[in-house]
Amino acid sequence: MIKHRAIRDxxxxxxxxxxxxxxxxxxxxxxxxxxxxCTRATVARALRELVAAGLVxxxxxxxxxxxxxxxxxxVVTIPIVREEIEAAGHAYGYERLTVREADPPEPIxxxxxxxxxxxxxxxxxxHRADGRPAQVEDRWINAAAVPAVRTQDFRTVSPNEWxxxxxxxxxxxxxxxxxxxxxxxxxxxxxxxxxxxFVVERRTWREDAGITVAHLYxxxxxxxxxxxxxxxxxxxxxxx
Amino acid sequence: MIKHRAIRDxxxxxxxxxxxxxxxxxxxxxxxxxxxxCTRATVARALRELVAAGLVxxxxxxxxxxxxxxxxxxVVTIPIVREEIEAAGHAYGYERLTVREADPPEPIxxxxxxxxxxxxxxxxxxHRADGRPAQVEDRWINAAAVPAVRTQDFRTVSPNEWxxxxxxxxxxxxxxxxxxxxxxxxxxxxxxxxxxxFVVERRTWREDAGITVAHLYxxxxxxxxxxxxxxxxxxxxxxx
DNA sequence: CAGTGGTCTAGACCACGCC
DNA sequence: GCGTGGTCTAGACCACTGG
Numbered sequence: 001m002i003k004h005r006a007i008r009d010x011x012x013x014x015x016x017x018x019x020x021x022x023x024x025x026x027x028x029x030x031x032x033x034x035x036x037x038c039t040r041a042t043v044a045r046a047l048r049e050l051v052a053a054g055l056v057x058x059x060x061x062x063x064x065x066x067x068x069x070x071x072x073x074x075v076v077t078i079p080i081v082r083e084e085i086e087a088a089g090h091a092y093g094y095e096r097l098t099v100r101e102a103d104p105p106e107p108i109x110x111x112x113x114x115x116x117x118x119x120x121x122x123x124x125x126x127h128r129a130d131g132r133p134a135q136v137e138d139r140w141i142n143a144a145a146v147p148a149v150r151t152q153d154f155r156t157v158s159p160n161e162w163x164x165x166x167x168x169x170x171x172x173x174x175x176x177x178x179x180x181x182x183x184x185x186x187x188x189x190x191x192x193x194x195x196x197x198f199v200v201e202r203r204t205w206r207e208d209a210g211i212t213v214a215h216l217y218x219x220x221x222x223x224x225x226x227x228x229x230x231x232x233x234x235x236x237x238x239x240x
Numbered sequence: 241m242i243k244h245r246a247i248r249d250x251x252x253x254x255x256x257x258x259x260x261x262x263x264x265x266x267x268x269x270x271x272x273x274x275x276x277x278c279t280r281a282t283v284a285r286a287l288r289e290l291v292a293a294g295l296v297x298x299x300x301x302x303x304x305x306x307x308x309x310x311x312x313x314x315v316v317t318i319p320i321v322r323e324e325i326e327a328a329g330h331a332y333g334y335e336r337l338t339v340r341e342a343d344p345p346e347p348i349x350x351x352x353x354x355x356x357x358x359x360x361x362x363x364x365x366x367h368r369a370d371g372r373p374a375q376v377e378d379r380w381i382n383a384a385a386v387p388a389v390r391t392q393d394f395r396t397v398s399p400n401e402w403x404x405x406x407x408x409x410x411x412x413x414x415x416x417x418x419x420x421x422x423x424x425x426x427x428x429x430x431x432x433x434x435x436x437x438f439v440v441e442r443r444t445w446r447e448d449a450g451i452t453v454a455h456l457y458x459x460x461x462x463x464x465x466x467x468x469x470x471x472x473x474x475x476x477x478x479x480x
Numbered sequence: 481c482a483g484t485g486g487t488c489t490a491g492a493c494c495a496c497g498c499c
Numbered sequence: 500g501c502g503t504g505g506t507c508t509a510g511a512c513c514a515c516t517g518g
Contacts, residue, residue, distance in 0.1 A: 003488070016410050016446070028503065039489050044504080052292070060496040061503045068404070072320065074414050076467060078312045164308070170256050174314050174467040178418035178438050178460035196436045196460060198418050206256075220418035220436060227316065227414040243507070268484065279508050284485080300515040301484045 007036050008046035015055055015066055022068035026056070054230065074227035078174060078202065080160065081137075081216070085129040093128030096154045097188075104140050111203055112142045112210035119143045121150065123159045126188060133189045139214040146211060160214070169204040169211050176200055178220055189219050198223045247276050248286035255295055255306055262308035266296070294470065314467035318414060318442065320400065321377075321456070325369040333368030336394045337428075344380050351443055352382045352450035359383045361390065363399045366428060373429045379454040386451060400454070409444040409451050416440055418460055429459050438463045 011032075014020045027035070032043045047064060050056045054073070058064045085092045104112065104120040112120065120140050127135040139159050141149045146167050154162065181189065181197045189197065200216040251272075254260045267275070272283045287304060290296045294313065298304045325332045344352065344360040352360065360380050367375040379399050381389045386407050394402065421429070421437045429437065440456040 002486085016408060018408065022408075030503090039491090040504095041490090041506095042488065044506095045487095047504090058504060059498095060505075061498050061501085062496095063503065069408060072318045074316055074318060074412065075470065076314055076316050078314060080312065168256060168258065168262070168309060171469055172314065173469075175464055176416055176466075177464040178436055180434070194420070194434055196418055224415055224417040226416075229411055229413075230315065242505085270484090279510090280485095281487095281509090282507065284487095285506095287485090298485060299517090300486075301482085301517050302515095303484065 090129040330369040337364040
C-alpha cells in the first residue's frame with residue numbers, strides 16, 4: 001500500500017465521479033493530510049501527480065482547483081516500420097534506393113538553419129513486408145551536425161536505425177497528413193490507381209541544430225496511427 | 241533558484257551531451273546529494289522527473305541507468321474544428337444534418353459494450369469555415385451512459401461541445417487514417433474528384449462504459465496533425 | 481545479504497497572491 | 500496580512516534485487 005498513490009487515486013475518484021466538479025476548489029494540503037493521516041509532503045506528492053495529469057491546477061493562496069477536461073491531448077507512438085512488420089509476423093525487407101550528398105531544398109535548409117551551399121545527405125529507401133512494399137523513406141541528414149553520415153552508405157542499415165544509435169537528439173516534431181502520391185511513389189509502393197499516401201514527417205534537433213528531416217510514405221489503404229491517453233499514471237507506476 | 245530543478249537540468253545536460261551515454265549507470269542518490277549539497281529527497285525528486293521524461297530507468301540495487309532515446313513518443317493535441325477555424329481568422333459555421341435514436345452498428349455496439357437492441361443516438365453535422373465545408377462529424381452517443389442526450393437536438397450546439405460539458409470522461413483513444421470518401425462525403429465536403437478524406441476517430445469512455453464514438457472527416461488536401469515533444473518538463477514547470 | 485532506490489515523517493522557511 | 504502552495508532538510512525504515 002503506497003500512501004501517496006492511494007491518496008492520488010482517492011482524489012482522482014472524487015474528481016471523475018463528479019463529487020468534485022470542474023471549477024471547484026478542493027480542501028487544502030493540511031486538511032487532506034489530516035483526513036488521510038499523513039504529512040503534508042505525502043499529500044503534496046499525490047497532488048503533484050494530479051497536476052502532471054492535467055486534472056487540477058494549483059495556485060498559492062488560491063488553492064487547488066479541479067479543471068474541466070477538454071481532453072485534447074493524446075500520446076502517439078511513432079511507428080517504426082521494421083518493428084510493425086515483424087510484429088505482424090511478416091518478413092522485413094530493406095532496400096536502399098539512393099544516397100547522395102547535395103544541396104538540400106529550401107524548406108529542408110530552413111529546418112536545419114543552414115546557409116545555401118551547405119551540404120546535407122539525402123537518402124531514399126524502401127521497406128518491405130513479405131516482399132511487398134510497405135514504406136518509402138525519404139530523408140535529409142544535416143552533414144554539419146552529423147559528420148559521420150558521409151561515411152555511411154546505408155546499404156544494409158536503415159537511416160533511422162543508424163541515426164538512433166549515432167546521434168542522440170533532444171527534440172522531435174512530427175506531422176501526419178495525406179497526399180496525392182507522385183508517379184514514382186505510386187510505382188515504388190504499388191499503390192491502387194486512386195490511392196493516396198499517408199505521410200509521416202519527422203524532424204529532429206539536437207539543441208538548436210537540425211539533425212534530420214524524414215518523410216515516411218505509407219499506402220493510405222493500409223496504414224493508421226493510434227493514440228493512447230497521456231501517461232498520467234497507470235504506465236510508469238513509480239514515476240511522478 | 242529551485243534546487244531540484246537545477247539538479248534535474250544538470251543531470252539532463254550530462255545525458256544529452258553524451259557525457260553519460262545510454263546504458264551507463266549514473267552515480268547513486270547519496271553521491272549526487274553530496275555533489276549538489278542537498279539531501280537525498282531533493283535528488284530523488286529530480287531523478288523522478290527524469291524517469292517521467294523517459295530519460296533514465298531506475299531499479300533497486302541496480303541503480304539509475306541512462307536510456308537510449310528511441311524517441312517515439314509524441315504528444316498530439318486533437319484539434320477542435322471550431323477553434324482551428326476561428327484561430328485561422330475564418331467565420332465558423334455549424335449545421336446539424338441529422339439526429340436519430342437507433343440501433344448502432346456492430347462495431348459501435350462493441351465499443352460501447354452494448355447488447356443488441358440497446359439504444360444509442362446518432363448525430364451527423366457539418367462544420368464550415370467562411371461558408372466552405374471544413375469537416376463532417378459523424379457520431380454515436382451511448383444513450384445508456386448519457387441519458388440526457390435524448391433531450392438534445394444539437395441544432396445549435398455541436399455534439400462535441402455539449403459532451404465536454406455534460407459528461408466527464410476518464411479515457412480516450414484516437415485513430416488517424418486516410419480513406420476513400422463516400423459519395424455523400426464527397427458532396428458534403430466539396431472534395432476534389434480524386435481527393436481522399438483524413439479521418440480522426442475519437443472514442444471516449446467513462447470508467448468502463450463507452451460514451452461516444454466520433455468520426456471526423458476532413459478534406460485531406462487541407463488537413464494535418466502535428467505533434468510536440470512529450471511534456472517532460474518545460475511546460476508545467478512546477479509539476480513533477 | 482548488502483546496497484540501491486522507494487517511501488514517509490516532522491518540522492521549517494519561503495513566496496506568492498487573494499482578501 | 501495571512502493562508503495557500505512550494506521547497507527543503509534530517510532522519511528513518513522498508514523493499515527489492517543483483518552480485
